[in-house]
Amino acid sequence: MEAPVAGIDVSKDKLIVYFQGKFYEFPNDKQGFEEVKKVLPRGCKVGIESTGVYHVNLAKCLMNEYEVRVINPLVIKKFKDFRGKKSDKNDAKKLAELVVNMGSEFTLSDARELTSQWDFIVKSIVRVKNRLRRDLILLGYSDSLSRKNLSEVLEGGDNIILSEVKFLLDELERLEARKREVEKRLEDVVPRDSLIFTIPGIGKTLGLIILARVGDVRRFDDKRKFVAYCGLDPVVESSGGSVVSRGISRRGDAVLRRAFYLAALTAIKVNPVIKRFYEEHKGRLKGKKLIVACARKLAVITWAVLYYNKPFDASE
Structure with a gap:
């Protein structure tokens, strides 16, 4: 028998719970969490959208008794009809429907x-x-x-x-x-058998960090989108007939960007592709700019390995 499913829309001050055709409203605090437990049976699947920090305490409180699914907003955007008419109740209902339709594919832990x-x-x-x-x-x-x-x-x-x-x-x-x-x-x-660990330079800890931040890499159907998500995409400005590089955008995930930067420091020494890239560009780039360029190259390699589900191959 399938476990029942609920959706919870979380905001700074309140929780809107949708369960079996009914809506409930509780405060977003410890008292509210206990009220949620009174409504939902143990073992229930609960869909919660990742909303900054406001969902974290609720997810932690429910995790031991419920099958909590913290759903990344970027995943939700893939479903064009998710939002529909914007309202807290509608969002809670749609979250429950998303858990049913998507199964466990987009489940995220803490x-x-x-x-x-x-x-x-x-x-x-x-x-x-x-x-x-x-x-x-x-x-x-x-x-x-x-x-x-x-x-x-x-x-x-x-x-x-x-x-x-x-x-x-x-x-x-x-x-x-x-x-x-x-x-x-x-x-x-985080899965420890990922192909990311076939990439020289990405050790156990940084590999786990990258996997946890990226989630499902298949949502990036182009390497440039992935690089931009990491905030490692170059910013180029054109003025008149000249093109000037302004560094990287830094608009993406700062933790992910730092992980790739740290991994690049090692990859320069042990990864043949990154090592060759470093040697080819060290005459034009210096210091951190060169390391960042290597980090960007390493991000592209990581995307390819995970997206195509193929181990690292230095010859490709």
Whole structure:
């Protein structure tokens, strides 16, 4: 017997629930979540549109008792008749219909939220390390974060700067532990047998990040659309008879763009295609611009591998 299906339209302050021909309205808070549970039977399939951060707490609350399907708005746009007459009730009903019609094809877990946490943690680690290096120089030591150098620093006399160093080291340890925890959880919610891992330069963690952010790559029927989604598409301006490059658009997914940038740093050394691309362009491009170009090339390769479902082949 098929599990019953519900749709929930989520806004900042309220939830509109559609279930078996009836509509219910609850506040978007813990009390409202409990009211939703009173209406929906355990095991029910629940369709929720991903709406910034407003759907996250609801999805987490329902996930243990219901088959929650957080549906990407970009997926929803593929269905031209989804919206129909715009209203919260209509959206809730259509979400339920979408879950029925699409089955499990477009089910999303909280993997995307995990990638946002990972990105925040990585940036926080960089900031803490930069502050640590600054403090080490002020104390008269090298800015190395090696165990030997830090041990020498910690043996010094107590002062305001050394107190901050101790605090920052504790903070760094906490952040590193949380980063490992998030990466472990990503392994549990993202497929580890994806062909993305046949691409040299894309390791386990960055591969999981990319897969979680991209979702179903088949929604990008052209590599240029995928590159634009990553925000790695070049911005070119023409003036008179000249054409000037203005860098990349940065309009796409910032987490995805950063993942490809980090992967490109490794791919330059181990991926024959990216390595050749790097050598061919290093005379014209310098520094970050060259790395970004390599990241764009790596994104194109990733799209092709996932879209055509073929392992990486350096000869193609």
